[in-house]
Amino acid sequence: MAKNPSRQRNSARGMTAVSMLFFFAGFLLLALKRWEWQCFLLAAVVPALIFAGNEILPHLFPSDRLLLCLTNFLCALGVLILYRISPERGLTQALNYGVGVGGMVLSAQLVRHVRSWKLLTLLMMAGSMALLALPLLIGKEQNGAKNWIWIGGHSLQPSEIVKLALLLCMSYLLSRRKALLSILFGGACLAMLMLQKDLGTALLYYGLCLAMLFAATGSLLLVGAGLAGGAGAAVLGYKMFKHVKDRLAVWQDPWKYANDAGYQIVYSFIAIANGGLWGTGLGLGNASSTIPEAYNDFIFPVILNEFGLIFGVIVVLMYLFIVIRAVMIARRSNTLFHALLAVGCAALITLQAFVIIAGNIKLIPLTGVTLPFISYGGTSMLSSLCMIGFLQGIASRNRASVAEDRALAMQGGDAP
Amino acid sequence: MKKLRKNMLRLAFVLCGLLLLLIAYGAYTVSVNGNRWYSSPKNSYARSKRQNVIPGRILDRSGTVLADSDAEGARLYPEDESLRRATVHAVGSSAFNMKSSAEYFCSAYLYGARVSFPERLSAALRGEKLQGDDVKLTIDGPLSVYAASLFPTGKKGAVTVMNYKTGEVLCMLSFPAFDPRDTSAAPAGSSTNRCTQTLTAPGSTFKIVTAAAAMKNLADWQGRTYLCTGVLQAGDREITDAGTDRTAGKLTQHGSVTMKEAFAQSCNNTFAQIALSVGDQALRRAAEDFGFNDAFLFRDLVVEDSRYPTENRTEYEIAMTGIGQSALGASPLHMCMIAGGIANGGQMMEPWMIREADSASGSRRAAFSAQAYRRALNAQQAKVLKEYMRAVVTGGTGSRAAIPGKAVCGKTGTAELDDPKNPGGTIVNAWFVGFLDETDAPYCLAVMVENAENGGGTVAAPIAKQIFSWLLNNGISP
Numbered sequence: 001m002a003k004n005p006s007r008q009r010n011s012a013r014g015m016t017a018v019s020m021l022f023f024f025a026g027f028l029l030l031a032l033k034r035w036e037w038q039c040f041l042l043a044a045v046v047p048a049l050i051f052a053g054n055e056i057l058p059h060l061f062p063s064d065r066l067l068l069c070l071t072n073f074l075c076a077l078g079v080l081i082l083y084r085i086s087p088e089r090g091l092t093q094a095l096n097y098g099v100g101v102g103g104m105v106l107s108a109q110l111v112r113h114v115r116s117w118k119l120l121t122l123l124m125m126a127g128s129m130a131l132l133a134l135p136l137l138i139g140k141e142q143n144g145a146k147n148w149i150w151i152g153g154h155s156l157q158p159s160e161i162v163k164l165a166l167l168l169c170m171s172y173l174l175s176r177r178k179a180l181l182s183i184l185f186g187g188a189c190l191a192m193l194m195l196q197k198d199l200g201t202a203l204l205y206y207g208l209c210l211a212m213l214f215a216a217t218g219s220l221l222l223v224g225a226g227l228a229g230g231a232g233a234a235v236l237g238y239k240m241f242k243h244v245k246d247r248l249a250v251w252q253d254p255w256k257y258a259n260d261a262g263y264q265i266v267y268s269f270i271a272i273a274n275g276g277l278w279g280t281g282l283g284l285g286n287a288s289s290t291i292p293e294a295y296n297d298f299i300f301p302v303i304l305n306e307f308g309l310i311f312g313v314i315v316v317l318m319y320l321f322i323v324i325r326a327v328m329i330a331r332r333s334n335t336l337f338h339a340l341l342a343v344g345c346a347a348l349i350t351l352q353a354f355v356i357i358a359g360n361i362k363l364i365p366l367t368g369v370t371l372p373f374i375s376y377g378g379t380s381m382l383s384s385l386c387m388i389g390f391l392q393g394i395a396s397r398n399r400a401s402v403a404e405d406r407a408l409a410m411q412g413g414d415a416p
Numbered sequence: 417m418k419k420l421r422k423n424m425l426r427l428a429f430v431l432c433g434l435l436l437l438l439i440a441y442g443a444y445t446v447s448v449n450g451n452r453w454y455s456s457p458k459n460s461y462a463r464s465k466r467q468n469v470i471p472g473r474i475l476d477r478s479g480t481v482l483a484d485s486d487a488e489g490a491r492l493y494p495e496d497e498s499l500r501r502a503t504v505h506a507v508g509s510s511a512f513n514m515k516s517s518a519e520y521f522c523s524a525y526l527y528g529a530r531v532s533f534p535e536r537l538s539a540a541l542r543g544e545k546l547q548g549d550d551v552k553l554t555i556d557g558p559l560s561v562y563a564a565s566l567f568p569t570g571k572k573g574a575v576t577v578m579n580y581k582t583g584e585v586l587c588m589l590s591f592p593a594f595d596p597r598d599t600s601a602a603p604a605g606s607s608t609n610r611c612t613q614t615l616t617a618p619g620s621t622f623k624i625v626t627a628a629a630a631m632k633n634l635a636d637w638q639g640r641t642y643l644c645t646g647v648l649q650a651g652d653r654e655i656t657d658a659g660t661d662r663t664a665g666k667l668t669q670h671g672s673v674t675m676k677e678a679f680a681q682s683c684n685n686t687f688a689q690i691a692l693s694v695g696d697q698a699l700r701r702a703a704e705d706f707g708f709n710d711a712f713l714f715r716d717l718v719v720e721d722s723r724y725p726t727e728n729r730t731e732y733e734i735a736m737t738g739i740g741q742s743a744l745g746a747s748p749l750h751m752c753m754i755a756g757g758i759a760n761g762g763q764m765m766e767p768w769m770i771r772e773a774d775s776a777s778g779s780r781r782a783a784f785s786a787q788a789y790r791r792a793l794n795a796q797q798a799k800v801l802k803e804y805m806r807a808v809v810t811g812g813t814g815s816r817a818a819i820p821g822k823a824v825c826g827k828t829g830t831a832e833l834d835d836p837k838n839p840g841g842t843i844v845n846a847w848f849v850g851f852l853d854e855t856d857a858p859y860c861l862a863v864m865v866e867n868a869e870n871g872g873g874t875v876a877a878p879i880a881k882q883i884f885s886w887l888l889n890n891g892i893s894p
Binding site for chain 1: 419420421422423424425426427428430431432434435436437438439441442443445446449450451453454456458459460461462464529533
């Protein structure tokens with residue numbers, strides 16, 4: 001990005017124009033079909049938000065525009081699809097999106113300006129443990145897992161917030177060569193999640209810890225041990241929890257359980273087949289009414305149903321570009337902490353997208369995690385956008401240090 | 417930092433690999449399973465779309481119409497009742513969800529899901545119903561009618577004829593059949609296609625597989641002779657041969673035989689011995705080479721997965737598996753594919769039933785062609801087994817299938833099953849699987865008559881002979 005900023009600006013501008021047009025047309029179509037004023041409003045507001053996010057935000061603080069364009073597109077896509085599934089959820093998600101952008105800006109500033117992470121890390125470690133204990137104490141069980149708490153009528157999933165803390169703590173501990181402590185902390189988080197029976201999130205935490213350990217140490221031995229431990233935990237989980245066994249049985253032959261446990265995945269298949277290459281068209285499919293969890297775990301099949309497989313490939317490629325961008329930012333950063341943080345964000349976003357989409361198409365057994373940026377949910381949206389915020393913060397630091405080097409070199413000072 | 421950058425790059429490759437794997441697997445699974453998903457009876461979307469579509473016609477391989485539709489979209493069937501009945505399991509009926517039928521599996525074509533956007537638009541502008549695509553099958557109408565006329569009246573069973581070089585299914589009959597014009601008179605269970613959906617013990621036709629296992633695993637299989645004393649003690653039970661009556665003190669003994677002689681005479685004693693000496697693992701591997709325990713994902717046929725039993729493997733059960741009993745389950749279509757694999761030099765072809773789909777205006781929507789399924793054994797082993805199967809017809813249990821001057825090969829089978837109506841009693845299913853070893857008539861078949869009065873050599877082999885003669889005299893339209 002330092003090489004040719006003007007070219008990046010041009011391609012970002014092109015993307016902004018395309019996404020604005022796409023969402024204007026999308027919401028207008030829904031509005032004409034349903035004749036709801038909120039939808040007309042969204043047809044104006046969402047493109048405006050995309051313009052603001054892609055074109056105005058980068059002027060307020062230095063950031064990676066391509067990354068912004070991609071995330072804004074995915075978030076807006078989530079709002080569009082959710083509005084199509086249920087207007088109420090769509091409007092809530094638009095609000096979540098707004099709050100998430102605020103979180104993104106804040107976390108970018110956090111990464112830019114905080115110099116010492118030592119105290120923060122300690123606080124976060126203690127806080128995470130407390131937060132993860134909450135659902136066990138006051139939570140209630142849903143879909144076999146006990147991972148939600150209710151505060152004043154609002155549901156909250158602590159593991160989504162702790163995810164960010166884990167990311168920051170792991171980055172800090174590993175950058176200080178405290179691998180053992182980081183493993184212990186990661187293990188403790190995992191154990192808490194296992195107790196909550198939130199196996200999807202446990203899988204994500206596990207993958208994240210493994211990826212970061214590998215990035216920091218490069219030790220295949222450590223990763224091998226981690227994999228062996230994971231396999232052991234998986235076997236233990238299989239023996240301990242009945243719903244793990246059920247999930248595996250459904251994975252092997254969902255059609256056999258088409259009327260109960262395999263219901264969603266079977267209808268997900270049918271939705272994909274009905275969509276074909278080009279989709280049934282926005283608002284014309286029926287996946288949103290046949291799949292009960294269409295707004296959450298199974299939002300991707302709804303996208304495939306109405307927009308088609310080719311669009312689905314484009315969405316996956318967008319995640320791919322986000323990851324590539326994140327790794328580029330990681331490789332350019334000049335402190336170990338920031339590099340690890342960036343690569344951790346990349347790993348977490350990929351793993352999360354992979355685990356749920358692969359579950360939807362029966363590549364792996366289904367575990368309920370949200371599709372980053374798209375699935376319904378305030379906490380999930382916030383944590384995903386905060387990760388983008390971290391990346392933006394690191395990117396702007398990188399750029400600042402490049403500019404500094406350049407200025408020093410011009411003054412004739414000795415550049416490092 | 418330099419090392420870190422390298423690690424990060426490696427990690428990035430893994431992460432990108434995961435996402436690309438999603439795309440690759442997604443493309444794979446949709447291309448293999450998409451049609452199955454679409455045709456599912458649970459697909460209410462597809463069903464609701466049908467209201468505005470005039471379904472396309474279903475044609476046999478020479479273009480004879482097997483199913484048409486009127487201006488309202490209701491199905492019309494041909495005048496000839498015997499043709500209707502002989503093709504009903506291949507064509508299907510809108511009254512039943514008949515897996516493997518064209519009506520079920522080609523619904524995406526027949527009901528217009530593959531119609532392009534411009535065509536939809538023009539139909540909508542003209543205010544007409546959408547016209548679904550015509551589907552042309554590999555089925556041969558006249559052959560089906562003839563083969564159906566040979567089947568013993570009142571019996572249940574199945575007849576499958578395939579081209580073993582291409583895998584095209586030429587005839588797929590299941591009895592009892594019904595008339596699609598009058599589905600209310602359909603006998604109970606007649607919508608089941610016994611060719612593809614019924615798994616049952618293949619009896620002695622499975623000895624093809626046992627013989628293949630021997631060739632693959634016993635170094636001295638060619639020189640070895642077996643002694644058939646009429647009774648074989650396997651574990652705590654005895655295995656005897658056809659015609660044995662212990663109470664009358666009557667034993668069928670083949671004496672000292674080679675594997676080829678035992679195969680031609682269908683000697684249970686020998687093949688039970690072979691199963692025990694190759695062992696359960698090796699026999700199972702050989703069966704899996706022929707497609708047992710595989711998840712059949714054929715392009716346009718839904719075939720029940722054949723099973724080689726994995727539980728309760730006592731010595732007696734292993735020995736019984738060697739002669740096609742135990743808990744073995746195979747469909748007649750699969751046994752037909754196995755015979756075809758031997759005929760085709762060990763290469764089994766994927767069975768298929770849809771040749772092409774054409775739009776109402778006559779433009780080609782899709783065309784299909786032959787695909788290999790799997791290699792069951794090498795060409796040398798297949799050649800030997802072909803000789804074995806020839807010996808069955810020239811001087812063994814299948815002599816009633818012989819046609820002078822033509823190389824008919826085959827294997828008979830008489831599978832014993834528990835009688836569902838009479839607990840403790842047994843019934844027999846008569847089998848014949850075989851093929852014509854003629855370059856210009858590469859056809860294989862499987863005939864299965866349930867609850868037959870006699871064995872496969874007596875009941876099923878003559879039917880096979882007549883079908884083969886018909887094929888040699890009339891040929892199949894290209």
